[in-house]
C-alpha cells in the first residue's frame with residue numbers, strides 16, 4: 001500500500017520529476033502513511049530532500065539520512081553594524097578548521113552527552129553545503145513579529161549551518177548493516193529504541209556543535225552574541241502518536257524559523273502559523289533547495305565563471321572558500337528562487353514572513 005503524498009508547491013515552482021519519484025519510493029516503505037513534499041523539494045541520494053514522512057509505529061533511519069541533527073542556528077552579535085568591516089572580518093577568520101581549543105569533554109558533559117563523544121570534531125563546520133555566514137537585516141516585513149523576534153536592525157548576525165559530522169553517518173551505517181534488506185525498525189522494538197537513543201544523542205551533539213562553532217566565530221571577530229534560534233532539519237521525532245521523519249524540513253512547531261536562499265540571496269525569517277493544522281506534517285521548507293546537482297553545477301558554470309568571481313556574490317557579499325570544487329558546487333546559481341519558495345509557504349497558509357536578511361560574508365573552508 002502506498003502512503004498519501006501531498007506536495008506543497010505552486011505550478012510555477014521548480015520541482016524535478018526525480019524528486020517526486022523518490023517520494024513515491026518512500027511512500028511504499030513499511031508503515032509509512034503520510035508523505036509531504038515542501039517547496040524546496042529536490043532529489044537526494046535515494047531519499048528526496050525537503051520532505052516529511054509519518055508512520056504510526058515504524059522508524060526508518062534512511063528517511064533522516066546521515067547528517068542526523070543537521071540544522072541552522074541564528075545568533076545576534078553585539079557588534080553594531082556600522083562598525084562591521086568585511087576586510088577585517090575576512091582577515092580574522094582563520095584557524096577554524098582545526099580542533100577547538102576549549103574543553104570539549106566538559107561541554108559534552110554539560111550537554112548530557114558522553115564526555116568522549118567525538119570531542120575532536122566538536123566546533124567544526126564540515127564540508128558540503130555547511131557554512132557559517134555573517135548577515136544583516138535587509139527588510140522588516142512584519143513590525144510586530146520583528147519586535148517579538150529579538151532581532152535588531154543595527155547588529156551583525158551569524159547563521160551557522162552544520163550537523164553531527166561523522167557521528168550521524170556512523171549511526172546510519174550501523175543500523176543499515178543490522179537491518180539487512182529493509183530499513184524499517186519498530187519504534188518500540190529493541191533495535192528501534194537503540195536507533196532512537198543514538199539519534200537523540202546525535203541531535204544534541206549537532207546543537208552543541210553549532211553552539212561551539214558560533215562561539216569560535218564570534219570570538220575570532222571579537223564579539224559576544226545571543227542565540228535567537230536553533231532549528232534541526234534532519235530528525236525523527238514523536239508526532240501525533242507516531243513518528244515524524246524530517247529530511248531537509250524545518251519544524252513548524254518550534255517557534256521562528258530561518259529559510260536561507262543561498263550565499264548570493266536573501267534569507268527569510270518566518271513565523272509558522274499555528275492555525276495551519278497538520279497539512280504539512282508540522283514542517284516547512286528548510287532552504288531554497290537545489291535546482292542543479294553538484295556535478296551539473298560545475299559543468300554549467302565551469303567555463304563561464306572563475307573561482308575568483310565566485311568569491312563575490314550578486315548581493316555584494318564575500319565568500320571564503322579555499323576548496324576550488326566546492327566554490328563551484330555551492331554557487332548561488334545552483335539553488336532555487338528563495339522568494340518563490342517562501343511565497344509557496346505563504347500561499348499554503350503555513351507561515352508569515354517576519355524579515356529578510358542579507359549575507360555579508362560566507363565562510364565555507366580555509367586550507368591554511
Ligand SMILES: Nc1nc2c(ncn2[C@@H]2O[C@H](COP(=O)(O)O)[C@@H](O)[C@H]2O)c(=O)[nH]1
Nearest residue numbers: 129131248260261262263287288289290362
Ligand atoms: N545563506 C546561505 N544559504 C545557503 C548556503 N548554502 C546553501 N544554502 C541554503 O541552505 C539550505 C541547506 O540545505 P541542506 O539540504 O544542505 O541542509 C539549502 O537548501 C540552501 O537553500 C550559503 O552558503 N548561504
Ligand SMILES: [Mn+2]
Nearest residue numbers: 070071161233
Ligand atoms: Mn542541513
